[in-house]
Amino acid sequence: MEAAVEVADLVVSRGGKEVLHGLSATVSQSSVTGLLGPSGGGKTTLMRCLVGVQIVTGGSVRVLGEPAGSVALRKRVGYVTQSPSVYADLTVRENARYFSSVLGAGDTTADQVIVDVGLKEQSAQLVSTLSGGQRARASLACALLGEPELLILDEPTVGLDPVLREELWEMFAALAAAGTTIVVSSHVMDEAGRCDRILLLREGNLVADDTPDALRRAAGTEDLDQMFLTLIRQRAEVA
Amino acid sequence: MSPTITWATAKRVLTQLSHDHRTVAMLVLVPSLLMVLLRFVFDEDEIFDRIALPLLGVFPLIIMFLVTSVAMLRERTSGTLERLLTTPLHKLDLLLGYGIAFALAAALQAGVATATAYLLLGMNTRGAWGWVVGVAVSNAVLGMALGLFVSAFARSEFQAVQFMPLIVLPQLLTCGLLIARDQMAGWLGAISNALPMSYAVEALQEIGEQAEVTGTLVRDLTVVLGATVIALALGALTLRRRSG
Numbered sequence: 079m080e081a082a083v084e085v086a087d088l089v090v091s092r093g094g095k096e097v098l099h100g101l102s103a104t105v106s107q108s109s110v111t112g113l114l115g116p117s118g119g120g121k122t123t124l125m126r127c128l129v130g131v132q133i134v135t136g137g138s139v140r141v142l143g144e145p146a147g148s149v150a151l152r153k154r155v156g157y158v159t160q161s162p163s164v165y166a167d168l169t170v171r172e173n174a175r176y177f178s179s180v181l182g183a184g185d186t187t188a189d190q191v192i193v194d195v196g197l198k199e200q201s202a203q204l205v206s207t208l209s210g211g212q213r214a215r216a217s218l219a220c221a222l223l224g225e226p227e228l229l230i231l232d233e234p235t236v237g238l239d240p241v242l243r244e245e246l247w248e249m250f251a252a253l254a255a256a257g258t259t260i261v262v263s264s265h266v267m268d269e270a271g272r273c274d275r276i277l278l279l280r281e282g283n284l285v286a287d288d289t290p291d292a293l294r295r296a297a298g299t300e301d302l303d304q305m306f307l308t309l310i311r312q313r314a315e316v317a
Numbered sequence: 318m319s320p321t322i323t324w325a326t327a328k329r330v331l332t333q334l335s336h337d338h339r340t341v342a343m344l345v346l347v348p349s350l351l352m353v354l355l356r357f358v359f360d361e362d363e364i365f366d367r368i369a370l371p372l373l374g375v376f377p378l379i380i381m382f383l384v385t386s387v388a389m390l391r392e393r394t395s396g397t398l399e400r401l402l403t404t405p406l407h408k409l410d411l412l413l414g415y416g417i418a419f420a421l422a423a424a425l426q427a428g429v430a431t432a433t434a435y436l437l438l439g440m441n442t443r444g445a446w447g448w449v450v451g452v453a454v455s456n457a458v459l460g461m462a463l464g465l466f467v468s469a470f471a472r473s474e475f476q477a478v479q480f481m482p483l484i485v486l487p488q489l490l491t492c493g494l495l496i497a498r499d500q501m502a503g504w505l506g507a508i509s510n511a512l513p514m515s516y517a518v519e520a521l522q523e524i525g526e527q528a529e530v531t532g533t534l535v536r537d538l539t540v541v542l543g544a545t546v547i548a549l550a551l552g553a554l555t556l557r558r559r560s561g
Contacts, residue, residue, distance in 0.1 A: 091561075133561045163397045179321060
């Protein structure tokens with residue numbers, strides 16, 4: 079099967095500083111891929127490259143067989159930024175319906191995604207009156223519209239309680255089972271276990287690219303936090 | 318470009334406005350209240366007619382400039398602009414959506430202010446009141462287009478509101494409202510000729526003095542619309558899908 083995402087020798091500079099140094103990776107279709115690593119490691123920059131909003135210095139990024147950011151991809155890729163990008167002065171439903179018209183998805187779909195992210199009760203509430211976690215879910219809802227083939231989610235579970243986090247990860251798994259490719263970033267290591275594959279990023283370099291089980295074996299520990307530390311130390315010794 | 322997306326965007330901007338009751342109230346009432354104040358300040362009919370008429374065009378420009386520059390700045394800083402630009406939305410859908418929404422709001426505002434000036438305060442013009450509303454609405458759309466453009470150069474709302482004196486006040490000083498344009502020094506006249514508000518004010522003065530639709534009025538309106546198109550085009554250039 080063709081890869082959903084192919085990144086080759088990607089170099090990106092932001093603010094005059096190189097933040098990705100020739101990164102290469104692939105993401106297979108219908109899977110959940112976790113982008114993990116400490117903050118400042120280049121996770122958000124890599125995601126911006128996949129969506130095609132980042133100016134790239136070198137290398138190539140192909141998404142669903144097209145160059146990232148091309149017109150044909152705008153209906154096929156959903157993107158949720160780290161800080162919720164929805165209108166604070168609109169209700170949850172008005173936000174969903176607006177993005178739904180932009181994506182050509184219809185009002186029924188808009189109402190459905192609100193239910194999917196567990197905001198049915200809050201649908202008539204202004205986003206500005208929601209809690210941080212609810213805002214994040216409103217933003218996520220708008221990215222689910224139009225059934226995108228690839229979902230890029232930047233830290234979607236930050237600030238959520240364990241029950242909601244569990245529900246969201248179950249939803250990601252269900253979406254992937256139904257054929258959606260998901261790239262999700264997190265700096266919470268215990269979420270890594272929920273991914274089919276992990277890309278470990280540190281200081282703009284890919285430290286590891288494997289399944290959670292293989293990484294646990296390589297590091298000789300079950301604990302994911304410990305695994306991360308061990309892997310980084312191993313790589314530092316090699317370098 | 319898609320009419321559905323353009324219209325959805327206009328509807329969205331109007332919905333945002335409608336949730337903000339205080340802004341709506343100020344948008345509709347402030348120009349009229351200022352007109353009433355002006356009536357008391359200039360207690361003579363003739364002077365009031367001469368001052369109030371051009372101001373009916375100046376107020377919508379200032380207010381729409383402010384409202385749009387802040388609205389667009391929010392769109393840029395909240396991440397919604399970046400999100401929209403990853404969707405099938407065309408830049409023109411966004412610009413025209415804002416244009417339609419604020420033109421409708423401006424029509425309401427100009428309608429109320431014009432009615433107040435004519436009916437309550439006894440303003441007289443030789444030309445028809447419909448033209449006054451028409452010029453006021455085109456000025457509002459020009460103010461909106463300028464606001465969209467300068468929002469690209471503001472990093473914060475503090476900066477955005479300060480573009481108002483920078484962009485609007487020089488136009489107000491040289492538009493012929495304070496000193497007749499033909500009495501200005503040559504270089505000032507040249508500046509005045511280059512700024513769109515001069516034509517908006519001249520158009521309104523023309524409506525005040527002439528019963529017929531004159532060539533000057535048509536030319537002035539064309540200049541205002543042309544300046545709007547240029548400002549919108551410059552605004553479109555500032556909407557970048559990719560950033561560093």
